[in-house]
Amino acid sequence: MEDLFTKARAEIAAKYPLIANGLVDHNNAAPEVITQSKKIIADFITHKGNDALSGGLDAFSKISLDFIRLQSRFIRSGKYRAQDAEEMIRDLYQNSEKMEGYYLDGLFLSYAFWPNHAQMLQFYKNRFLANQQEKKSCLEIGVGHGLMALSMLRNLTDVAYTGVDVSPAALKYVQRLMERQKIDSNRFALHEVNVMSARKMANISKPDGGFSYAVCCEVLEHVMQPETLLNRIHDQIQPEAELFLTTVVNIEAEDHVYLFKNTEQIRELTDMCRFQIKEELVLPLPGFPEGPSQPFNYAAVLTKSI
Numbered sequence: 001m002e003d004l005f006t007k008a009r010a011e012i013a014a015k016y017p018l019i020a021n022g023l024v025d026h027n028n029a030a031p032e033v034i035t036q037s038k039k040i041i042a043d044f045i046t047h048k049g050n051d052a053l054s055g056g057l058d059a060f061s062k063i064s065l066d067f068i069r070l071q072s073r074f075i076r077s078g079k080y081r082a083q084d085a086e087e088m089i090r091d092l093y094q095n096s097e098k099m100e101g102y103y104l105d106g107l108f109l110s111y112a113f114w115p116n117h118a119q120m121l122q123f124y125k126n127r128f129l130a131n132q133q134e135k136k137s138c139l140e141i142g143v144g145h146g147l148m149a150l151s152m153l154r155n156l157t158d159v160a161y162t163g164v165d166v167s168p169a170a171l172k173y174v175q176r177l178m179e180r181q182k183i184d185s186n187r188f189a190l191h192e193v194n195v196m197s198a199r200k201m202a203n204i205s206k207p208d209g210g211f212s213y214a215v216c217c218e219v220l221e222h223v224m225q226p227e228t229l230l231n232r233i234h235d236q237i238q239p240e241a242e243l244f245l246t247t248v249v250n251i252e253a254e255d256h257v258y259l260f261k262n263t264e265q266i267r268e269l270t271d272m273c274r275f276q277i278k279e280e281l282v283l284p285l286p287g288f289p290e291g292p293s294q295p296f297n298y299a300a301v302l303t304k305s306i
Protein backbone atom coordinates (compact mmCIF):
# COMPACT_ATOMS: atom_id res chain seq x y z
CA MET A 1 0.00 0.00 0.00
CA GLU A 2 1.18 3.50 -0.78
CA ASP A 3 2.77 5.14 2.25
CA LEU A 4 0.51 8.18 2.61
CA PHE A 5 2.42 9.51 5.61
CA THR A 6 5.63 9.81 3.56
CA LYS A 7 3.65 11.29 0.68
CA ALA A 8 1.96 13.79 3.01
CA ARG A 9 5.32 14.86 4.47
CA ALA A 10 6.67 15.35 0.95
CA GLU A 11 3.66 17.52 0.10
CA ILE A 12 4.25 19.66 3.19
CA ALA A 13 7.96 19.96 2.29
CA ALA A 14 7.12 21.07 -1.26
CA LYS A 15 4.46 23.59 -0.28
CA TYR A 16 5.78 24.78 3.09
CA PRO A 17 9.58 24.24 3.28
CA LEU A 18 9.78 26.47 6.37
CA ILE A 19 7.96 23.96 8.55
CA ALA A 20 9.11 20.79 6.81
CA ASN A 21 12.64 20.86 8.15
CA GLY A 22 11.91 21.88 11.71
CA LEU A 23 8.43 21.36 13.10
CA VAL A 24 7.74 18.05 11.40
CA ASP A 25 11.15 16.44 11.78
CA HIS A 26 10.59 12.71 12.39
CA ASN A 27 14.19 11.65 11.81
CA ASN A 28 14.62 10.51 15.40
CA ALA A 29 11.14 9.07 15.82
CA ALA A 30 10.76 5.50 17.11
CA PRO A 31 9.26 3.00 14.62
CA GLU A 32 6.04 2.76 16.67
CA VAL A 33 5.62 6.53 16.42
CA ILE A 34 5.91 6.34 12.62
CA THR A 35 3.36 3.50 12.58
CA GLN A 36 1.03 5.60 14.71
CA SER A 37 1.45 8.61 12.38
CA LYS A 38 0.58 6.47 9.36
CA LYS A 39 -2.54 5.29 11.14
CA ILE A 40 -3.58 8.88 11.92
CA ILE A 41 -3.33 9.75 8.21
CA ALA A 42 -5.40 6.67 7.35
CA ASP A 43 -7.97 7.65 10.00
CA PHE A 44 -8.10 11.18 8.64
CA ILE A 45 -8.87 9.83 5.17
CA THR A 46 -11.54 7.47 6.52
CA HIS A 47 -13.04 10.44 8.31
CA LYS A 48 -12.87 13.11 5.61
CA GLY A 49 -12.29 11.28 2.34
CA ASN A 50 -9.27 10.79 0.09
CA ASP A 51 -9.60 14.18 -1.53
CA ALA A 52 -9.52 15.95 1.83
CA LEU A 53 -5.91 15.16 2.71
CA SER A 54 -4.39 18.08 0.81
CA GLY A 55 -6.79 20.50 2.50
CA GLY A 56 -5.98 18.86 5.86
CA LEU A 57 -2.26 19.40 5.24
CA ASP A 58 -2.98 23.07 4.48
CA ALA A 59 -4.88 23.33 7.76
CA PHE A 60 -2.00 21.68 9.62
CA SER A 61 0.47 24.00 7.89
CA LYS A 62 -1.63 27.02 8.82
CA ILE A 63 -1.56 26.17 12.53
CA SER A 64 2.19 25.46 12.27
CA LEU A 65 2.94 28.78 10.56
CA ASP A 66 0.67 30.64 13.00
CA PHE A 67 2.59 29.01 15.83
CA ILE A 68 5.95 30.22 14.46
CA ARG A 69 4.63 33.77 14.09
CA LEU A 70 3.01 33.85 17.52
CA GLN A 71 5.93 32.17 19.26
CA SER A 72 8.42 34.73 18.00
CA ARG A 73 6.10 37.44 19.34
CA PHE A 74 5.83 35.59 22.66
CA ILE A 75 9.62 35.34 22.95
CA ARG A 76 9.79 39.14 22.78
CA SER A 77 6.82 39.93 25.01
CA GLY A 78 6.82 37.08 27.55
CA LYS A 79 3.00 37.11 27.43
CA TYR A 80 0.32 35.30 25.49
CA ARG A 81 -1.57 37.61 23.16
CA ALA A 82 -5.02 36.21 23.96
CA GLN A 83 -6.17 37.25 27.43
CA ASP A 84 -9.85 36.37 27.50
CA ALA A 85 -11.16 32.80 27.45
CA GLU A 86 -14.80 33.89 26.97
CA GLU A 87 -13.77 35.76 23.83
CA MET A 88 -12.07 32.60 22.54
CA ILE A 89 -15.27 30.63 23.11
CA ARG A 90 -17.29 33.20 21.15
CA ASP A 91 -14.79 33.92 18.39
CA LEU A 92 -13.21 30.54 17.84
CA TYR A 93 -14.77 27.48 19.50
CA GLN A 94 -18.31 28.56 18.63
CA ASN A 95 -17.30 29.69 15.15
CA SER A 96 -17.87 26.64 12.97
CA GLU A 97 -16.19 28.28 9.97
CA LYS A 98 -12.88 28.47 11.82
CA MET A 99 -13.26 25.17 13.66
CA GLU A 100 -14.20 23.24 10.52
CA GLY A 101 -12.06 25.41 8.25
CA TYR A 102 -8.67 24.67 9.84
CA TYR A 103 -8.62 24.22 13.62
CA LEU A 104 -9.92 20.66 14.04
CA ASP A 105 -8.23 19.17 10.96
CA GLY A 106 -4.97 20.99 11.76
CA LEU A 107 -4.87 19.73 15.35
CA PHE A 108 -5.92 16.21 14.34
CA LEU A 109 -2.97 16.01 11.94
CA SER A 110 -0.57 17.63 14.43
CA TYR A 111 -0.59 14.27 16.25
CA ALA A 112 0.86 12.69 13.10
CA PHE A 113 3.41 15.40 12.34
CA TRP A 114 4.57 17.30 15.43
CA PRO A 115 7.09 14.99 17.12
CA ASN A 116 6.07 16.06 20.64
CA HIS A 117 2.37 15.51 19.99
CA ALA A 118 3.13 12.10 18.48
CA GLN A 119 5.16 11.12 21.56
CA MET A 120 2.46 12.33 23.92
CA LEU A 121 -0.11 10.20 22.11
CA GLN A 122 2.17 7.17 22.50
CA PHE A 123 2.57 7.96 26.19
CA TYR A 124 -1.23 8.22 26.52
CA LYS A 125 -1.74 4.79 24.95
CA ASN A 126 1.15 2.96 26.61
CA ARG A 127 1.31 4.53 30.05
CA PHE A 128 -2.30 5.51 30.64
CA LEU A 129 -4.88 3.64 28.53
CA ALA A 130 -3.04 0.38 29.07
CA ASN A 131 -3.80 0.71 32.83
CA GLN A 132 -7.51 1.41 32.42
CA GLN A 133 -8.46 -2.02 31.00
CA GLU A 134 -10.75 -2.98 33.88
CA LYS A 135 -12.32 0.45 34.24
CA LYS A 136 -15.81 1.08 32.97
CA SER A 137 -16.33 4.79 32.46
CA CYS A 138 -14.38 7.79 31.27
CA LEU A 139 -14.90 11.53 31.23
CA GLU A 140 -12.96 13.59 28.70
CA ILE A 141 -12.86 17.37 28.88
CA GLY A 142 -12.12 19.28 25.66
CA VAL A 143 -12.69 16.44 23.21
CA GLY A 144 -11.61 18.64 20.25
CA HIS A 145 -10.99 16.48 17.16
CA GLY A 146 -11.66 13.23 19.05
CA LEU A 147 -8.37 11.43 18.54
CA MET A 148 -7.95 10.55 22.23
CA ALA A 149 -11.55 9.31 22.35
CA LEU A 150 -11.13 7.21 19.22
CA SER A 151 -8.00 5.58 20.54
CA MET A 152 -9.77 4.76 23.80
CA LEU A 153 -12.96 3.39 22.26
CA ARG A 154 -10.95 1.20 19.92
CA ASN A 155 -8.66 -0.21 22.59
CA LEU A 156 -10.98 -0.45 25.60
CA THR A 157 -14.09 -2.14 24.33
CA ASP A 158 -15.95 -2.11 27.69
CA VAL A 159 -15.68 1.58 28.44
CA ALA A 160 -18.61 4.00 28.40
CA TYR A 161 -17.17 7.31 27.24
CA THR A 162 -18.51 10.79 28.05
CA GLY A 163 -16.96 13.71 26.20
CA VAL A 164 -17.45 17.39 26.95
CA ASP A 165 -16.58 20.38 24.78
CA VAL A 166 -17.78 23.95 24.52
CA SER A 167 -17.56 23.81 20.72
CA PRO A 168 -20.60 22.51 18.78
CA ALA A 169 -18.39 22.12 15.69
CA ALA A 170 -15.96 19.90 17.60
CA LEU A 171 -18.77 17.66 18.84
CA LYS A 172 -20.18 17.35 15.32
CA TYR A 173 -16.70 16.48 14.05
CA VAL A 174 -16.29 13.75 16.68
CA GLN A 175 -19.76 12.35 16.08
CA ARG A 176 -18.90 11.92 12.40
CA LEU A 177 -15.44 10.53 13.20
CA MET A 178 -17.05 7.80 15.33
CA GLU A 179 -19.69 7.05 12.70
CA ARG A 180 -17.03 6.66 10.01
CA GLN A 181 -15.03 4.38 12.31
CA LYS A 182 -18.17 2.35 13.02
CA ILE A 183 -17.98 2.94 16.76
CA ASP A 184 -21.35 1.97 18.27
CA SER A 185 -23.15 5.17 19.29
CA ASN A 186 -24.30 3.50 22.54
CA ARG A 187 -20.70 3.51 23.73
CA PHE A 188 -20.23 7.27 23.85
CA ALA A 189 -22.08 10.45 24.83
CA LEU A 190 -21.06 13.95 23.78
CA HIS A 191 -22.13 17.12 25.61
CA GLU A 192 -21.82 20.76 24.70
CA VAL A 193 -20.77 22.19 28.05
CA ASN A 194 -18.42 24.87 29.32
CA VAL A 195 -16.37 22.97 31.87
CA MET A 196 -16.02 26.10 33.97
CA SER A 197 -19.74 26.04 34.77
CA ALA A 198 -20.26 24.04 37.98
CA ARG A 199 -23.99 23.82 37.37
CA LYS A 200 -23.70 22.47 33.82
CA MET A 201 -21.00 20.00 34.81
CA ALA A 202 -23.16 18.76 37.70
CA ASN A 203 -25.97 18.05 35.21
CA ILE A 204 -23.90 15.59 33.19
CA SER A 205 -25.04 12.11 34.03
CA LYS A 206 -22.30 10.10 35.66
CA PRO A 207 -22.04 6.61 37.09
CA ASP A 208 -22.64 6.12 40.83
CA GLY A 209 -19.49 7.11 42.65
CA GLY A 210 -18.15 9.02 39.65
CA PHE A 211 -16.23 8.27 36.46
CA SER A 212 -13.50 5.63 36.65
CA TYR A 213 -10.94 7.88 34.96
CA ALA A 214 -10.57 11.16 33.09
CA VAL A 215 -8.69 12.70 30.18
CA CYS A 216 -7.96 16.37 29.67
CA CYS A 217 -5.53 17.16 26.86
CA GLU A 218 -4.48 20.66 25.87
CA VAL A 219 -7.29 22.47 27.67
CA LEU A 220 -5.68 23.77 30.88
CA GLU A 221 -3.92 26.59 29.02
CA HIS A 222 -7.24 27.61 27.39
CA VAL A 223 -9.00 28.69 30.58
CA MET A 224 -8.34 31.62 32.90
CA GLN A 225 -8.61 29.56 36.12
CA PRO A 226 -6.98 26.18 35.51
CA GLU A 227 -7.52 25.28 39.19
CA THR A 228 -11.30 25.49 38.62
CA LEU A 229 -10.99 23.10 35.70
CA LEU A 230 -8.98 20.59 37.75
CA ASN A 231 -11.44 20.91 40.63
CA ARG A 232 -14.34 20.15 38.26
CA ILE A 233 -12.58 16.97 37.14
CA HIS A 234 -11.79 16.08 40.76
CA ASP A 235 -15.52 16.37 41.59
CA GLN A 236 -16.53 14.02 38.76
CA ILE A 237 -14.21 11.06 39.27
CA GLN A 238 -13.92 8.23 41.79
CA PRO A 239 -11.38 8.32 44.63
CA GLU A 240 -7.97 7.21 43.34
CA ALA A 241 -9.13 7.47 39.74
CA GLU A 242 -6.44 8.43 37.26
CA LEU A 243 -6.35 11.54 35.12
CA PHE A 244 -4.37 11.91 31.91
CA LEU A 245 -3.40 15.56 31.56
CA THR A 246 -1.44 17.47 28.96
CA THR A 247 -0.62 21.15 28.68
CA VAL A 248 2.14 23.51 27.55
CA VAL A 249 4.80 25.72 29.06
CA ASN A 250 5.78 28.91 27.20
CA ILE A 251 4.08 27.85 23.96
CA GLU A 252 1.91 30.44 22.26
CA ALA A 253 -1.17 29.69 20.13
CA GLU A 254 -4.08 31.86 19.05
CA ASP A 255 -6.20 30.50 21.92
CA HIS A 256 -3.73 30.04 24.78
CA VAL A 257 -4.74 32.33 27.61
CA TYR A 258 -3.09 30.88 30.72
CA LEU A 259 0.69 30.95 30.79
CA PHE A 260 2.67 28.31 32.69
CA LYS A 261 6.19 29.71 32.89
CA ASN A 262 7.79 26.43 33.98
CA THR A 263 6.85 22.83 34.70
CA GLU A 264 7.04 23.45 38.48
CA GLN A 265 4.00 25.73 38.24
CA ILE A 266 2.00 22.83 36.74
CA ARG A 267 3.12 20.50 39.54
CA GLU A 268 2.18 23.05 42.21
CA LEU A 269 -1.25 23.45 40.62
CA THR A 270 -2.01 19.73 40.37
CA ASP A 271 -0.82 19.26 43.96
CA MET A 272 -3.04 22.12 45.15
CA CYS A 273 -6.00 20.51 43.33
CA ARG A 274 -5.37 17.16 45.09
CA PHE A 275 -3.82 15.16 42.29
CA GLN A 276 -0.63 13.14 42.78
CA ILE A 277 1.80 12.72 39.92
CA LYS A 278 2.28 9.08 38.98
CA GLU A 279 4.31 9.58 35.83
CA GLU A 280 5.36 12.51 33.66
CA LEU A 281 6.60 13.16 30.15
CA VAL A 282 8.29 16.54 29.76
CA LEU A 283 9.38 17.34 26.21
CA PRO A 284 11.31 20.47 25.29
CA LEU A 285 10.15 21.94 22.01
CA PRO A 286 12.82 21.02 19.45
CA GLY A 287 14.83 23.94 18.10
CA PHE A 288 14.50 26.30 21.07
CA PRO A 289 17.45 27.14 23.34
CA GLU A 290 17.51 26.22 27.03
CA GLY A 291 16.74 29.13 29.31
CA PRO A 292 14.10 30.67 31.56
CA SER A 293 11.44 30.86 28.85
CA GLN A 294 12.17 27.52 27.17
CA PRO A 295 9.00 25.98 25.67
CA PHE A 296 7.86 22.50 26.75
CA ASN A 297 5.04 20.09 26.10
CA TYR A 298 3.94 18.47 29.35
CA ALA A 299 1.97 15.24 29.87
CA ALA A 300 1.25 13.39 33.11
CA VAL A 301 -0.67 10.50 34.57
CA LEU A 302 -2.11 11.71 37.89
CA THR A 303 -4.03 10.00 40.67
CA LYS A 304 -6.86 11.68 42.52
CA SER A 305 -6.15 11.99 46.22
CA ILE A 306 -8.83 12.91 48.75
Ligand SMILES: C[S@@+](CC[C@H](N)C(=O)[O-])C[C@H]1O[C@@H](n2cnc3c(N)ncnc32)[C@H](O)[C@@H]1O
Nearest residue numbers: 093142143144165166167170194195217218222
Ligand atom coordinates in the same frame (compact mmCIF):
# COMPACT_ATOMS: atom_id res chain seq x y z
C1 LIG B 1 -6.47 22.71 21.85
S1 LIG B 1 -8.00 21.90 21.73
C2 LIG B 1 -7.54 20.32 22.39
C3 LIG B 1 -8.18 19.21 21.65
C4 LIG B 1 -7.67 17.82 22.04
N1 LIG B 1 -8.05 17.49 23.41
C5 LIG B 1 -6.17 17.73 21.88
O1 LIG B 1 -5.49 17.33 22.81
O2 LIG B 1 -5.67 18.06 20.81
C6 LIG B 1 -8.92 22.60 23.04
C7 LIG B 1 -10.36 22.08 23.07
O3 LIG B 1 -10.92 22.46 24.34
C8 LIG B 1 -12.21 23.01 24.15
N2 LIG B 1 -12.43 23.97 25.24
C9 LIG B 1 -11.77 25.12 25.48
N3 LIG B 1 -12.26 25.74 26.55
C10 LIG B 1 -13.28 24.96 27.02
C11 LIG B 1 -14.19 25.06 28.11
N4 LIG B 1 -14.16 26.10 28.92
N5 LIG B 1 -15.09 24.07 28.29
C12 LIG B 1 -15.13 22.99 27.46
N6 LIG B 1 -14.29 22.84 26.40
C13 LIG B 1 -13.38 23.81 26.18
C14 LIG B 1 -12.13 23.67 22.77
O4 LIG B 1 -13.40 23.82 22.18
C15 LIG B 1 -11.24 22.70 22.00
O5 LIG B 1 -11.99 21.70 21.36
